[in-house]
Amino acid sequence: xxxxxxxxxxxxxxxxxYIGDDCAYLKDLGIVVTQDSLIEDxxxxxxxxxxxxxxxxxVMVNISDICASGAEPKYLTISLSLPSDTENKFVxxxxxxxxxxxxxxxxxEIAGGDITGSKxxxxxxxxxxxxxxxxxxxxxxxxxxxxxxxxxxxxxxxxAGLKLLQRGIRDFDNEFVNAHLKPRAQIDFxxxxxxxxxxxxxxxxxxDGLMEALSAIAKESNVHIxxxxxxxxxxKNIEIFDNWHDLILFGGEDYQLVxxxxxxxxxxxxxGKVSEGKTGVTLNIDSKSVFYSDEDINKKIYNHFK
Amino acid sequence: xxxxxxxxxxxxxxxxxYIGDDCAYLKDLGIVVTQDSLIEDxxxxxxxxxxxxxxxxxVMVNISDICASGAEPKYLTISLSLPSDTENKFVxxxxxxxxxxxxxxxxxEIAGGDITGSKxxxxxxxxxxxxxxxxxxxxxxxxxxxxxxxxxxxxxxxxAGLKLLQRGIRDFDNEFVNAHLKPRAQIDFxxxxxxxxxxxxxxxxxxDGLMEALSAIAKESNVHIxxxxxxxxxxKNIEIFDNWHDLILFGGEDYQLVxxxxxxxxxxxxxGKVSEGKTGVTLNIDSKSVFYSDEDINKKIYNHFK
Numbered sequence: 273x274x275x276x277x278x279x280x281x282x283x284x285x286x287x288x289x290y291i292g293d294d295c296a297y298l299k300d301l302g303i304v305v306t307q308d309s310l311i312e313d314x315x316x317x318x319x320x321x322x323x324x325x326x327x328x329x330x331v332m333v334n335i336s337d338i339c340a341s342g343a344e345p346k347y348l349t350i351s352l353s354l355p356s357d358t359e360n361k362f363v364x365x366x367x368x369x370x371x372x373x374x375x376x377x378x379x380x381e382i383a384g385g386d387i388t389g390s391k392x393x394x395x396x397x398x399x400x401x402x403x404x405x406x407x408x409x410x411x412x413x414x415x416x417x418x419x420x421x422x423x424x425x426x427x428x429x430x431x432a433g434l435k436l437l438q439r440g441i442r443d444f445d446n447e448f449v450n451a452h453l454k455p456r457a458q459i460d461f462x463x464x465x466x467x468x469x470x471x472x473x474x475x476x477x478x479x480d481g482l483m484e485a486l487s488a489i490a491k492e493s494n495v496h497i498x499x500x501x502x503x504x505x506x507x508k509n510i511e512i513f514d515n516w517h518d519l520i521l522f523g524g525e526d527y528q529l530v531x532x533x534x535x536x537x538x539x540x541x542x543x544g545k546v547s548e549g550k551t552g553v554t555l556n557i558d559s560k561s562v563f564y565s566d567e568d569i570n571k572k573i574y575n576h577f578k
Numbered sequence: 579x580x581x582x583x584x585x586x587x588x589x590x591x592x593x594x595x596y597i598g599d600d601c602a603y604l605k606d607l608g609i610v611v612t613q614d615s616l617i618e619d620x621x622x623x624x625x626x627x628x629x630x631x632x633x634x635x636x637v638m639v640n641i642s643d644i645c646a647s648g649a650e651p652k653y654l655t656i657s658l659s660l661p662s663d664t665e666n667k668f669v670x671x672x673x674x675x676x677x678x679x680x681x682x683x684x685x686x687e688i689a690g691g692d693i694t695g696s697k698x699x700x701x702x703x704x705x706x707x708x709x710x711x712x713x714x715x716x717x718x719x720x721x722x723x724x725x726x727x728x729x730x731x732x733x734x735x736x737x738a739g740l741k742l743l744q745r746g747i748r749d750f751d752n753e754f755v756n757a758h759l760k761p762r763a764q765i766d767f768x769x770x771x772x773x774x775x776x777x778x779x780x781x782x783x784x785x786d787g788l789m790e791a792l793s794a795i796a797k798e799s800n801v802h803i804x805x806x807x808x809x810x811x812x813x814k815n816i817e818i819f820d821n822w823h824d825l826i827l828f829g830g831e832d833y834q835l836v837x838x839x840x841x842x843x844x845x846x847x848x849x850g851k852v853s854e855g856k857t858g859v860t861l862n863i864d865s866k867s868v869f870y871s872d873e874d875i876n877k878k879i880y881n882h883f884k
Contacts, residue, residue, distance in 0.1 A: 278660075278669050278693045285673040286688050296689035298653055298707070301609055307655040307691045307705050314695055347604055349613040351703045354584075363584050367591040382592055383602035385613045387584050389620055390701075397657045397703030399613050401604070 276570065292492065294476070295341040295402070297409050303346075304402045304409065306337040312394040320437040323362045325453045326396075327369030333479060334400035335377050336457040336527040340477045342410045342466030343402030345459070347383045348374070351397040353390035363387070377459050407466035410475035415493035415532035415546050419473070422540030424461040424529040426451075426505050427482045431523025432513055447507060455527040462529060464539045475531040481524045486544075486553045487569040489532055496549030497532075501557035503543045521555070522572050582876065598798065600782070601647040601708070603715050609652075610708045610715065612643040618700040626743040629668045631759045632702075633675030639785060640706035641683050642763040642833040646783045648716045648772030649708030651765070653689045654680070657703040659696035669693070683765050713772035716781035721799035721838035721852050725779070728846030730767040730835040732757075732811050733788045737829025738819055753813060761833040768835060770845045781837040787830045792850075792859045793875040795838055802855030803838075807863035809849045827861070828878050 283291045290296040295304040310316055310330055321329070331348060338345040350370065352363070367382070374380040385399075433452030436443075443449055458477070465473065474493055476485040482504070490497045501517070510516045532546055533539075552565045564572075589597045596602040601610040616622055616636055627635070637654060644651040656676065658669070673688070680686040691705075739758030742749075749755055764783070771781065780799055782791040788810070796803045807823070816822045838852055839845075858871045870878075 275693055275695075278666065281666055281669050282673055282693070285670050286677060288688060290687065290689035293690075296653070296655065298689060301607070301652065301707070301709060303607055303609065303707075305653065305655055305689065305705070305707065307657045307703070309657040309659050309692060309694055309701070309703060311659055311694065311696050311701070313697060346607065347602070347611065349602065349611055349705060351613045351615040353615055353617055353701070360584065360587055363587050364591050367588055371592060381596065382594060383596035383604060383611065384599075386615060387581055387588070388615055388617065389581075390617050391619060391699055393697055393699075395615065395617070395659065395696075395701050395703075397613070397615060397701075399611070399655060399705035401607070401609075401611060401707075403607060 292413070293341065293411055294337045295343070297341065302404050304338060304341045304343040304404060305399065306334060307397065307399040308334055308337065309395065309397040321453055323365035324369035327366035328373045328454055330396050330398055331370040331373040332455055332457050333527060334398045335373065335380065336477045336479065338400050338402035339457050339459060339462035340410065340475050340529060341402060342407050342462055342475060343404050344407065345377060345380050345400060345402050347381055347401045349383055349399045350385040353388045353395040355390055355392050355394065377457055408469045409466065410473055410531070412474050412476055412489050413492040414472035415474040415489050415495050416472065417495060417546050417548065418535070419532045419546045420535050420542050421486070421497060421499065421544040421546070422531050422533060422537065423505065423543050424458040424540050426507055427478060427526055427528060428506050428510050428516065428520035428523050430455060430525040431519045432510050435513065447509065452525065455525060457527055458529040461539060465531060465533065465537065469533065469537065471534055473531055473533045475529055478526045478528045478530055479524055481522045482530060483521045483553060483564065483569055483572070485530045487564060487566050490551055490553050491566045494551050495546045496551060497544060497553045498547045499544035499553060499555050501555060503541070505541050599647065599718055600643045601649070603647065608710050610644060610647045610649040610710060611705065612640060613703065613705040614640055614643065615701065615703040627759055629671035630675035633672035634679045634760055636702050636704055637676040637679040638761055638763050639833060640704045641679065641686065642783045642785065644706050644708035645763050645765055645768035646716065646781050646835060647708060648713050648768055648781060649710050650713065651683060651686050651706060652709050653687055653707045655689055655705045656691035659694045659701040661696055661698050661700065683763055714775045715772065716779055718780050718782055718795050719798040720778035721780040721795050721801050722778065723801060723852050723854065725838045725852045726841050726848050727792070727803060727805065727850040727852070728837050728839060728843065729811065729849050730764040730846050732813055733784065733832055733834060734812050734816050734822065734826035734829050736761060736831040737825045738816050741819065753815065758831065761831060763833055764835040767845060771837060771839065771843065775839065775843065777840055779837055779839045781835055784832045784834045784836055785830055787828045788836060789827045789859060789870065789875055789878070791836045793870060793872050796857055796859050797872045800857050801852045802857060803850060803859045804853045805850035805859060805861050807861060809847070811847050
C-alpha cells in the first residue's frame with residue numbers, strides 16, 4: 273500500500289477537481305486550504321526534538337504548504353491527540369513553539385482545533401488557510417515549455433541534520449540540526465512570485481525532497497525538466513557526508529520552494545529549465561545525464577507506508 | 579489531565595479571541611472553520627461500524643459543527659493515517675461514505691487533505707469550512723436572559739444505539755443503531771435560524787450530550803438555564819432502557835442543535851428558558867429541580883482523557 277496509490281483511489285472515488293495540489297484553491301471563498309498530519313515515531317521522534325520545536329515545525333510545514341500555493345498564510349487550526357500520561361507542560365510548550373512560528377511568518381493566527389486522548393502515540397493534524405486576494409495562485413500542473421526552474425535556497429541541510437541527530441549529535445546550533453528541527457517557510461519568495469507574476473506557474477515546497485517536487489511538477493504538467501546539479505544551492509559543509517548528492521536531491525524537509533517560472537523572473541536561484549523531452553526529470557551531474565521517471569523517483573524516496 | 583484543563587492552557591498560551599466555540603469565525607475571510615479528530619478504539623471501533631459508515635459519520639460530525647455556527651457548510655479536508663495493513667478497499671469505502679454525507683447535506687465538497695501511515699490505529703482528522711455570507715453567526719457566549727431554549731429533534735437515540743451495539747446487536751435498521759452510526763447534521767434548522775434572526779443567539783450541537791451543551795452555553799454566556807425534562811423530544815422506545823433519562827440528558831453523538839433564541843423564534847422544540855439564577859443549568863424533572871454547575875456536568879460526561 274502506497275500513498276500515491278491511495279491518493280489515486282481517493283481521486284477516483286471523489287471525482288474532485290481539488291485533489292492534486294498540496295493546497296485546495298477554493299475560488300468562491302478566496303482562500304486556499306491544506307491539511308497535514310504528523311504522527312509520533314513515524315514523522316517525528318521526541319528523542320530528537322522537544323515539544324517547543326515540534327510545535328514550531330508542525331506549524332511551519334503547514335505555512336510552507338500555503339506558501340507553495342502563492343497565497344498569504346492567515347490562520348491555522350491544530351488538532352492534538354495525546355496519550356493520557358502527557359504532561360500539561362507538553363501542550364504549553366508545543367503551542368508556544370507554534371505561536372513563535374506564526375509570529376516569524378507575519379500576521380498568522382492559530383484560530384482553533386481540538387484536543388483529544390490517544391492510545392499511545394502523539395498525533396498532530398494541522399489545517400492552514402491562506403488568503404488569495406490579488407495573488408497569482410500556483411498549481412503543479414502549470415509548468416510550460418521554455419520556463420526556467422528556480423529554488424529559494426539550500427537543499428539537503430534538513431536531512432543532513434536528521435542524520436546527525438540519528439548519530440546522537442544534539443548540537444542545536446549546528447546548521448544542519450537547526451535546519452531539520454526549525455525549518456523556515458519561504459514567505460518572501462512566495463509573496464514575491466505570486467504578487468509579481470501574471471502568468472501560470474508551478475510551485476511546490478521540497479517537503480519530500482527536491483527531486484520528488486520536480487518530478488511531481490513534471491508529471492502533473494506533462495513536461496520534461498532539465499536540472500543542472502552544479503547549480504543547486506547547498507551548504508559547502510554538506511559535502512563531508514558520504515551520500516551528500518542524495519541528501520541534496522532526495523532528502524526531504526528543507527521546505528524550500530521550487531518553481532517553474534518565466535525566464536525574466538528575478539527571484540530565486542536558477543537550477544534548470546523546462547525543455548523538450550519525455551515527461552520526467554533529467555539530472556545533469558558531472559557531465560552525465562540521468563533521466564528519472566516519476567516511477568524512478570518513487571523508488572528512491574522514503575515512503576511512510578513501506 | 580482533562581480536555582477542558584488543556585484547552586484553558588492553550589487559551590492562555592495563545593491569548594487568542596478565537597478559541598472557545600467549536601468553530602472559529604474568521605470575519606476577514608467570511609468563513610468559519612472547525613477541526614475534529616477521531617481515533618480508533620477511542621472515538622470509534624471497527625467492531626461496531628464499517629469503513630463506509632465511518633467515513634459518513636466522520637464527515638457528518640464536522641458538518642454538524644459548521645451548522646452549530648449558523649454558517650453554510652462548503653468544504654472539507656480529510657487527513658487519514660492508516661496502519662500499513664489497511665486494505666485499499668477501506669480508503670475507497672471511507673470516502674464513498676464521506677461523499678454521501680456531503681451530498682445529503684447539499685453542495686459540500688471534499689477538497690483535499692492527506693494520507694499517511696500510522697503505527698497501529700486509524701486516525702482521522704477533518705477540517706470543515708463554512709461560508710458566513712449574510713448569515714447570523716452564533717456563539718456559545720450569546721445567550722441572554724429571557725431567551726428560550728430550543729432543540730432540533732430527539733435526544734438520547736445515539737447513545738442508546740451504542741448500548742445496543744456494545745451488547746452485540748447488529749441490526750442496522752434499528753432506529754437507535756442507525757442514529758448512532760449514521761447521524762444527520764441539522765442543516766435546515768441551522769439555516770432557518772441563521773438566515774431569519776438578527777439578534778445574538780447561542781447554538782451548539784449535542785455531540786457531547788444535551789446537558790454538556792446547555793452547560794457550556796450557560797457558562798460562556800454567564801446565565802442560568804431552566805430545562806423542563808418532560809419537553810425534551812425523544813423516541814418513546816428509549817424508555818425501555820434502564821437509564822433512559824441519562825441517555826437523553828448526558829448521552830452524546832445525537833448531533834442535534836440546541837439554541838438560545840428570542841421567544842418569537844418559530845423553529846425547533848422549546849425545552850426551557852434562560853432565567854434569573856446562578857450560572858448553570860436547572861433540570862426540572864418529575865416535580866423535582868436539580869441544579870447542575872459546569873463542574874457537576876464535567877463529572878457526569880465521558881472524558882476521553884480519563
